[in-house]
Amino acid sequence: MSDHQLDLQDSINTYWTERAPSYDAYQQRPERRDLDVEVWGRAWSAALPAAPAEVLDVGTGSGHVARLLAGLGHRVTGIDLSPGMLEIATHHAEADAGPGRTPPRFLAGDAVDPDFPAGSFDAVVGRYLMWTLRDPDAAVKRWVRLLRPGGVVAMADSLWFTDGLGELYGERPEGHLPLADARSIDEVAAALTRGGLVDVVVTPLEEVLELDRIHGVAPGHDVQLQWMLSGRRPQAAS
Template identity: 40%
Template sequence: MRDHSAAIAGYWDAAAASFDEEPDHGLRADATRAAWAALLRSWLPAPPAEVLDAGCGTGSLSLLLAEDGHRVVGVDLSRKMIERARAKFAAAQVEGRSVEGRFLVGDAAVPPTDGTSFDAVLCRHLIWTLPDPVAALREWVARLRPGGRLVLVEGRWGRSGEGSVPYADGAGGLPWQGGVGAADLAACVRPLVAGLRIEPLSDVQDLWGGAVSDERYALIGEAGEAGEAGEIRG
């Protein structure tokens, strides 16, 4: 099978310069930044925690986590995205903010973290780009410590399925191109975790910089011992 990772990385490298222009990417508006910060606090363990940001992009969520006292490892296939994430942390440190994080260029579906375990794995709007999302879910859960949190911010937007135009060379035939609905994602995650809950996010306009009409949500899974399954309450 041909390796298309270079073409896909190139696509996201080209997108890096304008990536933060989207309200939920750059978090430049105070209300948007505050909305994401509040949700991250509600989803993640109390700081300081070791957090893997899989598909971190330009590092905006990583920076929010680090500002709250978490130790963050960000992974992205795009070198240009990683450069921008590192620059954000460097700028924060120059401003006197105490933030701790490191960023790695690599496949977020199989993060190159040398067997490190984490208190939480965060992934936002990445799953739709993966050729084998279920394998990635297993990989992320395997990196969680007992009681750790898997936080997936996902949605179903745009066209999907047969006939959809691939977003990049080599990205054709993606199983979840255009996103994945909460029920379908929960069905894949539930066997892997000890507890699970879903939070609808479509109506929280501050997160997106305005009203949206598609399905957006967070799925929060809690790691446990092998064979445990259930629902997170609250």
């Protein structure tokens, strides 16, 4: 990682650690929590192999997706570089533990360069992650390496900053966080293809959009369409 990339990643980690409590509180809103599990459960189930699968949740944040997938019967590992997010995710996992329940395990780890042996997982997932990757092409290539033949990458995201990222993470070096400035979801899909995935599919998440229209979105955000982007590792990938 270059000095510019290291400084930028440190800024990202600090931002999300500071925001972690409010971010998690929003996700845990009782009037929407069960609906989110139902709607997002359908979206993820459509994109992933049948349970139980070995799943890596990159940029897991407070563990929302990891916990949901564990509830669907998958064996999930979540990684993040934000200590604040990992603390909350670990707390939730402890509360989820019980007879017949296998909560996710949460580890410190870099979404761009996860430190696991090749062929460790059946799926790599992430939500609201692609735009904040310092090097999405390199990240996807490394995710493909972690997959078993035929394994799946599934990323849920949207076009959050069509008017520009601004100073969200402070001064951003030229050329870094390339997908933060994406004007079309096709730009995100192209990163999956360049990284080595095949059969890349972009699915609009209409049910999520309807939930957002009814219940609102996080402060500072607009109601807008989100997509599930998925592709698979070729059977003969090296």
